[in-house]
Amino acid sequence: MIPLSVPNLNGNEWKYVKDCLDTGWISSAGSYVNEFETKVADSVGAKYGIACMNGTVGLQIAQIIAGVLPSDYIIAPNLTFIATLNSIKYTGATPILVDVYQDTWQMDLELLDNFLNEQTELKLTDGKWHSYHKSDGKRIFAIMPVHVLGNMCDMDYLKRIVDKYHLVVIEDSAEALGTRYNGKHAGTFGDFGVFSFNGNKIISTGGGGVIVTDNPTFAKKARHLTTQAKVSSMDYIHDEIGYNYRLVNILAAVGVAQMEQFPELLENKKTMDAFYRTELKGVGDIVFQDIRNDVNPNCWLFTFKTSHMRALLEYLNANGVQSRPFWMPMNQLEMFKNSIYISTQNQSAKIYEDCISIPSSAGITFNELLIVVQTIKNFYQTL
Numbered sequence: 405m406i407p408l409s410v411p412n413l414n415g416n417e418w419k420y421v422k423d424c425l426d427t428g429w430i431s432s433a434g435s436y437v438n439e440f441e442t443k444v445a446d447s448v449g450a451k452y453g454i455a456c457m458n459g460t461v462g463l464q465i466a467q468i469i470a471g472v473l474p475s476d477y478i479i480a481p482n483l484t485f486i487a488t489l490n491s492i493k494y495t496g497a498t499p500i501l502v503d504v505y506q507d508t509w510q511m512d513l514e515l516l517d518n519f520l521n522e523q524t525e526l527k528l529t530d531g532k533w534h535s536y537h538k539s540d541g542k543r544i545f546a547i548m549p550v551h552v553l554g555n556m557c558d559m560d561y562l563k564r565i566v567d568k569y570h571l572v573v574i575e576d577s578a579e580a581l582g583t584r585y586n587g588k589h590a591g592t593f594g595d596f597g598v599f600s601f602n603g604n605k606i607i608s609t610g611g612g613g614v615i616v617t618d619n620p621t622f623a624k625k626a627r628h629l630t631t632q633a634k635v636s637s638m639d640y641i642h643d644e645i646g647y648n649y650r651l652v653n654i655l656a657a658v659g660v661a662q663m664e665q666f667p668e669l670l671e672n673k674k675t676m677d678a679f680y681r682t683e684l685k686g687v688g689d690i691v692f693q694d695i696r697n698d699v700n701p702n703c704w705l706f707t708f709k710t711s712h713m714r715a716l717l718e719y720l721n722a723n724g725v726q727s728r729p730f731w732m733p734m735n736q737l738e739m740f741k742n743s744i745y746i747s748t749q750n751q752s753a754k755i756y757e758d759c760i761s762i763p764s765s766a767g768i769t770f771n772e773l774l775i776v777v778q779t780i781k782n783f784y785q786t787l
């Protein structure tokens with residue numbers, strides 16, 4: 405079976421993990437944790453990086469620090485991985501779901517803009533402007549743009565919207581390490597960006613996340629909250645409810661080794677993406693994800709649309725090519741079926757019905773790529 409997306413561990417992973425074991429520095433106090441977070445922050449051009457146990461808790465911590473209240477709304481795309489929405493529920497807030505563009509599969513900013521324009525009003529409270537939903541008076545405090553599959557939306561337009569409606573921006577950049585918009589890295593547009601290093605991401609620590617921010621107060625707070633909010637290095641005095649969320653040194657050691665290989669792995673992904681786009685162009689009724697000219701994507705997971713999605717999925721998995729459907733849209737899940745959903749065409753549903761992801765490991769070989777392409781072509785010949 406050619407796997408969908410597996411990590412590539414051919415660098416110093418063993419060496420650094422062995423170093424942790426040899427020296428006894430296996431837990432969350434250890435130099436690899438600091439090194440890893442610095443490496444991630446530097447690679448995207450952010451001032452600070454805070455390593456945590458996974459991307460999901462990173463999103464939760466960012467919301468807490470931003471000041472999200474349980475009475476708030478947070479805007480998120482309807483098409484995302486469940487972690488985005490789960491993190492919103494952890495802080496007790498309520499999601500407002502926005503449909504996505506048919507071609508790029510990112511949040512539809514025209515829909516968002518119209519909704520905010522027509523259904524919200526700005527009010528000054530405690531010296532600060534915030535948007536409030538006209539119908540129920542609840543504050544719309546933040547937005548979590550998700551860079552779906554390592555692609556991005558028109559970030560200049562998004563910036564104009566968030567400035568106008570005074571929204572805090574927490575970028576769910578879990579899939580977008582290395583993606584740039586007009587040269588600026590995903591994760592560095594908002595007040596916070598959160599990356600994931602889960603096993604299927606572009607590079608991995610097994611499990612892990614990094615919050616990036618340029619705000620020193622936020623960075624300090626994030627480090628504090630992820631380490632049980634302990635005030636003194638000696639005494640067990642804590643000044644608020646904290647979390648045991650800091651990444652451990654063994655995993656950070658893997659992360660340091662992965663970051664050393666990141667430029668090369670990113671190149672591999674781009675080569676893979678270009679190969680698929682060339683070879684699969686015009687095959688059956690395949691439609692690729694559209695990438696804006698100002699976006700330089702990390703090509704994380706190759707995904708395309710076809711009206712034969714279910715049959716192709718079955719065929720590929722039966723013929724040694726591991727493939728997966730896309731995420732079920734959030735408004736179709738039991739927990740979020742009553743959420744506010746901003747949409748005119750329900751594009752998320754159509755994208756979900758048609759999308760299939762194919763093998764995209766950074767270490768995929770040329771021969772494997774040929775097999776994947778040939779198997780897909782064979783499928784369309786059976787129709």
Ligand SMILES: *Cc1c(COP(=O)(O)O)cnc(C)c1O
Nearest residue numbers: 458459460485487578600601602
């Ligand atoms: C992977 C992912 C996350 C969560 O990251 P974990 O490290 O697995 O907790 C969040 N959002 C999106 C869009 C993801 O793909």
